[in-house]
Amino acid sequence: MDENEFLAARFEESRTHLKAVAYRMLGSLSEAEDAVQEAWIRLSRSDDRQIDNLGGWLTTVVGRVCLDMLRSRRSRREEPLEAQTPDGHTPDPVLGPQPGGDPEQQALIADSVGLALLVVLETLDPAERLAFVLHDMFAVPFDEIGRMVDRTPAAARQLASRARRRVQGVDPAPDPDLVRRREVVEAFLAAARGGDFDALVAVLDPDVVARSDGGAGAPSLVRGAASVARQAMMFAPFARSSQMALVDGALAVISTREGQRFSVMRFTIERGRVTELYVINDPARLPELDLTVLND
Numbered sequence: 001m002d003e004n005e006f007l008a009a010r011f012e013e014s015r016t017h018l019k020a021v022a023y024r025m026l027g028s029l030s031e032a033e034d035a036v037q038e039a040w041i042r043l044s045r046s047d048d049r050q051i052d053n054l055g056g057w058l059t060t061v062v063g064r065v066c067l068d069m070l071r072s073r074r075s076r077r078e079e080p081l082e083a084q085t086p087d088g089h090t091p092d093p094v095l096g097p098q099p100g101g102d103p104e105q106q107a108l109i110a111d112s113v114g115l116a117l118l119v120v121l122e123t124l125d126p127a128e129r130l131a132f133v134l135h136d137m138f139a140v141p142f143d144e145i146g147r148m149v150d151r152t153p154a155a156a157r158q159l160a161s162r163a164r165r166r167v168q169g170v171d172p173a174p175d176p177d178l179v180r181r182r183e184v185v186e187a188f189l190a191a192a193r194g195g196d197f198d199a200l201v202a203v204l205d206p207d208v209v210a211r212s213d214g215g216a217g218a219p220s221l222v223r224g225a226a227s228v229a230r231q232a233m234m235f236a237p238f239a240r241s242s243q244m245a246l247v248d249g250a251l252a253v254i255s256t257r258e259g260q261r262f263s264v265m266r267f268t269i270e271r272g273r274v275t276e277l278y279v280i281n282d283p284a285r286l287p288e289l290d291l292t293v294l295n296d
Contacts, residue, residue: 025066132163
């Protein structure tokens, strides 16, 4: 094995960790991949003999790359028709294994990082986000974080503390009762099957968000109980042949057509109402999902 192959092998040992850092920083799987690739480019152009702690060095590089990407995202201020966060960016939810992905890597990325937390992180200033993610999630010392953001360790500590207060202040309180959550999903299905618009609205949170990924083009996005209910009315034919399941620990509904899995709809339920729907009907991803079908 030559020197380049040895360096590449050492980098691959850190890839899972680096992608987890980047995903928590950016909320985007594709951007996380880009950040990790940039770290490899910088490593390949560096003298690795001068690097005492390769893992720490790579984490620092990925942190800097992500910080630049977040600042660039904010400076562009590209506002879509329905911006979800101050910079108009909507985090990518993780729903089961990604095509071509390493299951262990995907599990690490998804661990303790639900979409709700990613949305909260999107409200933070880039420096706050970096300090919170690197210190609270990956135990990076404040002196290293301070160097990344050109501040003292004490100032970096304040960034993380301020971010922590904001995260704790808006963290949603999910309903832990699976039976109750299942009742909410069943009420949604009954209303969809019966074409009962008012009943659908009643089971949805006023600020519910529905996302769908069909595999072609950008995922669609719908906000608000009335708009989501109108979309759910079109789901009625498939609701009649649906099965309840668990995916990523969340309740989901599997719909079939001619005996084949057609779509999976995952529900996020808080305080007795549906706050988020995530529908995946990408034929390439459906077979990859790790589903547990629930008995009636």
